Amino acid sequence: MILVTGATGHLGNAVVQHLLKTIPASQIAILARQKEKAIAFETLGVTVKLGDFDDTNALQAALSGIEQVVLISGTDPVHRLQQHKNVVDAAVAASVKRIIYTSIAMESLATSHNQFLMESHFKTEAYIEQSGLTYSFFKNNLYTDTIPLFAGDNPFAHGITLPTGSGKVAFAWRNDIAEAIAHHLLQPINSNQVFQITGNVAYNFEEIATMLSTLSGKQVTFTHVDATTYENMLQQVGVPTPLIPVLLGFTADISNHQHQAVATDLEKLLGRKPTEMAAALKTMYHL
Template sequence: MILVTGASGHLGRLVIENLLKSVPASQIAGMVRNAEKAKDLEAQGIDIRIGDYHDPASMEAAFQGVEKLLLISSSDFNNRLQQHKNAVDAAKKSGVKHIFYTSVAMKDINTSPLKPLLEDHFQTEAYIKDSGFTYTFLRNTLYYDVIPMFLGEKVFETGVYFPAGEGKVAFATRADLAEGTARVLTGEGVENKTFYLTGAEAVSFSDIARELSALSGKEVTYNSPDPKEFEDTLKQFGLPEGIVYMSVLFAAGIKNNDFENTEGTLEEILGHKPESLSGFLKGIYSNN
C-alpha cells in the first residue's frame, strides 16, 4: 500500500493520477484533512483517510497497513518541522517501512537568505534518517507554476517587477515533478537515495520578460527593484504579511542563485524533456 499525504492538494492529486497509470487503485491511499475535497479520488477507488499533521493520533490511524509513505511537506509554515516530526513518529508507530519525502533542491541552505524558511526541509530529512526508516528524498526545484504569482495579473501592462536581479532558477512544472515522483515511488533501487529533480534549463526573470515580449508581440520590461521598495509596494497592495515575507525571501534566494543548478535526473526518470520556459508561458499566457 502506498499512501500520499496532502492527497487533495495540487501535488498530491497529480501524484495519485500518475500512480493510477501503473498501480491498482486498491493499493493507493490518500490522507486528507477534509474528505469532501477528495470525493473524486474516492470515486476512482482510492482509499481516503483522514489525518492532520498537527494531530499525531489521526496520522497513526491513517498510516495503518501502509508500506510506502509519500510525505509531502506541509504548506503550513507554522512550526512545520514539528508537523513533519509528528508524521514521522506516527509512521514509525504504524509500521511504515519506507518514507519518501518532498524536500527542496538548493545549492547551500547555510548561505541562503531562505534559511529561516526552508532549513526545516533538511532537518526533516535528518529526522527521517535518525528514526531508522528506509528513505528516499525528492529534492524538488521551484515550480514554474508559481511564476504567475510573482508576476501579477497585469504583467503585460506593468512589466516584470521582482527583485531577483539576474539570479537563475532551474524551474520545473508541478506536473513533471508529480510524474517523476510517481515513477520513483514505483521504481526499483531507490532505497536510501536522494534525487535532485530540476528543470533542464536555468532561467532568470529577465529571460521570462523576454519570452513574454516574444509571446505578446510587445515589450515586457524587467525591473529588479530594491528589496525594501518591493516589500513596501506589496504592503501597499494589502497583501498578507506572510505572503510579503515569503515573496521577499524567495526573491533574495533567487538573486543568490540558490536554485540555478540543473540536473538531468528528472529527464532521465520521465523519459522525456521537462517542460521548457517558453512552453510553460505559452500554456499560461497564449490568450493575452
C-alpha cells in the first residue's frame, strides 16, 4: 500500500493519477484534511485517510499498514519542519519500508536569499536520514509551471520584467516529476537514493521571452530591473504582501545561479526526455 500526502494539491494529485495507470486503486491511499476534498479519490477506489501533519494520532492511524509514503513537502513555511517530523515519526512507528520526500534542488543554502523558506527542506532530509527509514529524496528544481508567476499571465502585452539578469533555471515540468515519482514507487526498495530533478536545459528569462515571441508571433521583451524596482512593481499590481519577499528571494537566487545546474536523473526515471520548454509554454499560455 502506498500513501500520498498532499494529494488534493497539484503534485500529489498527479502522482496518484500516474499510479492509477499502473496499479489498482486498492493499493493507493491518500492523506486528506477534509473528506469533501477527497470525494473524487474515493470514487476512483482510492483509500482516503483523514488527518493532517499536525495531528500525530491521525498520522499514526493513517500510516498503519502502509509500505511506502510520499511526503509532499508542506506549504506552511513556519511550521512545516515539525509537520514533516511528525510524518517521519509516524512512518517509523508504522515500520514503513520507504519514504519519498520532495525537496529542493539548489546550489547552496548558505548563499540563498530564501534561506528561511528553504532550510526546512535540508533539515527534513537530515531528520529522515537519522530516522533509519529507507528513503528517496526528489530534490526538485523550480517547476516550469511557475513561469507565469514570474513572467506574468500576459507577457505578450507587457513583456517580462524581472531582476534575474542572465541567471538561468533548469525548470522541470510538474507532471513529469509526478510521473517520475510514480515510476520510482514501483521499483524495488533496496537502498537510499537522492535524485536531482531538473530539466535537460537551463533557460534565462530573456531566452524564455524569445521563445514566447517565436511561439506566439508577438514580440515579448525582457527587461532587467533592480530588486527595489521589482518590489515596487509587485506592490503596485497588488501581489499579496507575504508573497513579495518570497518572489524577491527566488529572483535573487535565479540571478545568482542557484537553480541553474542540469542533471539527467529525471530523464532516467521517466525513461524518456522531459517535456521541452516550448511544449510547456504552449500549454501554459494556450498557444
